[in-house]
Amino acid sequence: MRIFLKVWRQATPRDRGGFVDYTAENISPDMSFLEMLDVVNESLIVKGQDPIAFDSDCREGICGTCGFLVGGVPHGPDPGTSVCQLHMRRFKDDDRLVLEPWRARAFPVLKDLVVDRSAFDRIIQAGGYTSVNVGGAQDANLILVAKTASDKAMDSAACIGCGACVAACKNASAALFTSAKVAHLAFLPQGQPERATRVVAMVERHDAEGFGSCSNEGECEAVCPKEIPITNIAHMNREYLRAMLVTRD
Amino acid sequence: MPSRFRRVLSSSVGTKLLMGLTGAALFVYMLLHLAGNALILAGEDVFNEYSHMLISNPLILPIELGLLAVFLLHVYKAVTMWMSNRAARPVGYLKKELAGHTSRKSLSSSTMIGSGLFILGFVVIHVKQFKFGTFYQVTDSTVRDLYQTEIEVFQNPFWVTVYVLATLLVGLHLRHGFASAFQSLGLDHPLYTRRLTALGVLFALLIGVGLAVIPVWVYFRY
C-alpha cells in the first residue's frame, strides 16, 4: 500500500511548527497505524532526518499512551479503537491522511504529535484516589458490593486516560475523563468517604488546567477507545450537585 | 475555599447546572407562552381577555422580574462559557471531521451560541413591540386591545419574516437544549434518556413551528 501523509511537525514546544508531506510506501495492510509510522521513520532516519515523534507504549490498546488525529478524527475512524490498534487495512491505497496532535490549551505540544498530558495527572492528584489507609487485605466478602455497582465502576474505570475526548470536544473539555474517574469511585464503598470533596476538587482542577465545559454533544464518547459513555458526565454533574446542595462538610 | 455559591457560579459543572436549570425554566415558559398566544386563533375577545387577565394580576410583576433574571443568567452564563470554551483551544485543527457513531452533535448543538444571541436580540425587539408597544383600548372598556397591536405589527411582511425566523431559531435552540438540560442536570436513566432526543425534536417543532404560525396567520387574515 501507499499512503500520503500530511504530518504536523514541531521541533520544540516553542517552535511554530507546520505540516510536512510524506509518502509511506510498501505498507502492508496488516500493519498497525503506528507500525506504518515506524516504517516512515526508518526511512527518515536513513536519510538523516528527524523521525516523526509520537507517543506509544503497549501498542495493544490498553495503556492510553498513544493518540493523535488521523484524518480529522482522534484515534482514527474505527470506533472503540486506539490508534495503536488501528490497522492499515482500514484504508485504501493512495489515501491521503492528515496527522495532527491533540489540540488544547491544557495539552501543550511537546514535539510533533506528542502532547503533554500531565494536566490529567493533576486532576487525579486533586482527588481521584481514596486516602483511607485500609491496612492489610481483608476478607473479600466483608464489604459487599452489588454486581451492578462493580460492573458500572469497572466500565468507568476502563478509561485509559488517552485524552482523545479532549481532542474531539469543540470546547477541549476533559469532562468525560474527569467524570469517568469520579463515577468509578462513586459507585464503590471505598469511594464514599471522600465522595463530595473528590468531585469538587477534581472539577476545580479540571477548570484550573484550562479545559472547557461540556456541551453534551457526545463527540468524546464517539471517539473514546474505551467507549466511555457520557452518562458518566451526567453522573459527575449529579455528584457535584449533591456535593453543593446536601453535603455538610 | 470559595463559597459554594461562588463555586456553582464559576465552575464548569456549576455553570452547566445553571444553564440546565435556567434553560428548563425558559422552556416551561415557552410552552405557556405558546399556549397563551395560540388563543389569538380563538379570536379578538378571547385573546384580549386573556392578556387582560395576565396584566391585571398583581403577581405578574414579580413573575416577570423572575423570568428576566432567569433569562439574563442564561445569557450571561452562555456568553462567558462560550468565551472560556474558545480559549480552551487556542490552536485549531487543520482537518476535523464529525466523530459519528454515537455522537449527538447536530446543526442545533453547533449553533447554540448563534441561535441564542439572535433570540436575545429578538426578545428585546419583541418585548418593545408588544409589552411596550402601541397601546390600543377596547372600545367602552379599560381592557388593552393587544389584538390590534398584533395586527399592526404583522401587517408588515418584514416583521413577519423576522418573527418566523426567530421562532424557528427558538425551535432549533430547543432541539439540542431540551435533551441537553437533562444531561447537564444529571437526569439520566436508561428508562428515558434515549427518548429525550426525539422528544426534543418534537418540542422543537411544536414550539418553533407553533409560534411561527401566529404571525403568518395574522398576516394572511388581515
Ligand code: SF4
Ligand atoms: S474517557 Fe476515553 S477518550 Fe477520554 S481519556 Fe478516557 S479513554 Fe481516553
Ligand code: FES
Ligand atoms: S500504545 Fe497503549 S493504548 Fe495505544
